[in-house]
Amino acid sequence: MFGRKTVVFLGAAVAATLLFAVTAEGQMDQQRQQQQEGRQQQQQPTQQQGSQGQQDPWSPQSQYNQKFNPEQLQRVQGTIQSVSTFQPGSGAKPGVMLTIQTQDGQTQTVHVGPQEYVQQQGVQFSEGDRIILIGAPAQHEGKEVILAALVQTQDKVLQLRDSQGRPQWSGAMQGQQQGQQQRGQQQGSMQQGQQSRQQMMQQGQFRPQLLDADTLIGHDVKGQGGETLGQIKDVVLNQERNKIDYVAIGSGGFLGIGTKYVAVPWSELNVQHTSRDQIQDITLNISQDQWKQLEGFDTNSWPQSAGTTWKQPGTQQTGQQSGQTGQQSGQQSGRQSDQQASRQQTGQQADQQRQQGQQQGQQQQAQGAQQEMQYRRLTQVMGLPVKNMQQEDLGNVEGVIIDMREGRPVFATVQFGGFLGMGAQKATVPWASMDILPRLEVA
Structure with a gap:
């Protein structure tokens, strides 16, 4: 008898980066906090603009940084031929530029980031160094370049942009330039920013775009009158697995027996959240009486799509x-x-x-x-083993990160290393880099 086992395969691009990943959970939390503080500081014109009121070409909102498209990430591996500098715009501080020869013999120009920031991170590039980088193609001064998001050398990994393409250097460079008195003023400003952020969180105005899928799963869903309709049991993707089709909401029953499952289109949900792992409220524009009249679907035959008739009373959702x-x-x-x-x-x-x-x-x-x-189904994807194309074990899918604005998975969190749950590390890899494939195994 044969059974089927699902395995997630990562291409060499992400697998190589994963082996040297620095995105352990503690570091990721610290980076997210720094990014939020940096965004608060960036709203102050005196910090982001020069004496003439011009925008810093290195700022996240600059025309240069807007060229970075996180949906076009690609992996490049090669040898550094030269190290030089460039300017993203008029009057900007110099940035590090690499010319590399790829494994297939092509020459690529790579924009790493501000020279000052690279030096702060203790990273040095030299001719002859072999590197692996992840970045997005762009046009700069009429030439094709790669804007780096992550660069891996033999002994270091330099992260330059977050999952949304926002530069990591935005807050770090400011703190390095200021003296003790200015640091004190900056700390006061940061405290005010934190208080303001907390107020915005309480009012539901501060809404990051990213959300962990496991934060959604298990959360209550409320109806028009504020009554609880049920809980989100699963998040289901479309057939191409690049968009969320619907969520399965379960209600009623006892200890999993007699629970009604309803496939609700993703667009029907109103999710208010304050961070990647904190949800304020999830509501659905339907009354409790209407909800009770829905028949739902059999969990042995999940529907291919929620469809447009899910609200009609007596309509049974099936794998038609x-x-x-x-x-x-x-x-x-x-x-x-x-x-x-x-x-x-x-x-x-x-x-x-x-x-x-x-x-x-x-x-x-x-x-x-x-x-x-x-x-x-994301509940079934999470926990799957991850292998590279050489069938080597890399870890397990620990979580999936959703872009709430577009309703699609953008990253997967892979857990690796450790022993008996201790000392494990986590790395974030692009969702598009994964292939979920079955393989036969003796049962």
Whole structure:
């Protein structure tokens, strides 16, 4: 007997970076805090603008940094041919620029970041060094360059931008330039910024775009009158696994028995959150009476999509699409069996073979649809083993990070290392770099 086991494969680009990752959970939290503080400080014109009121070309809102597109991330590996400097704009402080020769013999120009910031991080680049970088292509002064998000040398990993493409250097460079008196003023400003941020969080105005999927799963969903309708049991992606199709909300029952599951389109949810792991409220524009009239779906046959009729009373959500496809496949198999039987056997035997062909086709299609659906449910993705293309174990999928603005997964958190749950590290990898594939294994 054979069973199926799901494995997540990472390409060499992310696998290589993962082995040298520096995004342990504590460091990620510290970086997020620094980024929030830096964004508060960036709102002060005296810190981000020069004496002429011009915008700093290195600032996150500058035209130069707006060229970075996190959806076009690519991996480049090669050898440094030269190290020089460049300016992102008129009057800007110099930045580090690398010319590298890739493994396939091409020459690439890489913009790393402000020279001052690179030096602060203790990173030095020299001719002949081998590096691995992740960045996005862009045009600068009519030439094609790569804007780096992460650069890995033999002994260091330099992170330059966060998951949204915001530069890491925005707050760090300011603190390095100021004296003791200015640092004291800055600390006072930071405290005011924290207080202001807390007030915004309480009012629900501070809404980051990223959210951990496991924060959604298990959270209550309220209706129009503020009553609890149920809990989010799962987040389901579309067939391409690049957008969220619907969430499965469970209500009623006892200890998992008799629970009604309803597939609710992602666009119908109103999620108010204050951080990546903290949700204020999740609401749905439906009354409790309307909710009670919904039939939901059988958890043994998850629907391919929530559809547009999910609110209609008495409409049962089923895996109709897969069922219809299975029926068509079964009918085709049955017709083939019928043609063979008509030449060799009696009409009664042909009917039996046709029925068997239909049943086999439906069973095969149902199994395929069920397995494909399993890959789309984030509760099933989290915990899967991660391997590189050489079948080497890299870790396990620990979490999925969602872009709430676009309703799509953008990153996966991979946990690796440690022993018996102690000393493990976590690294964030682009969702698009992963392939979720089945493989056969003896049961």
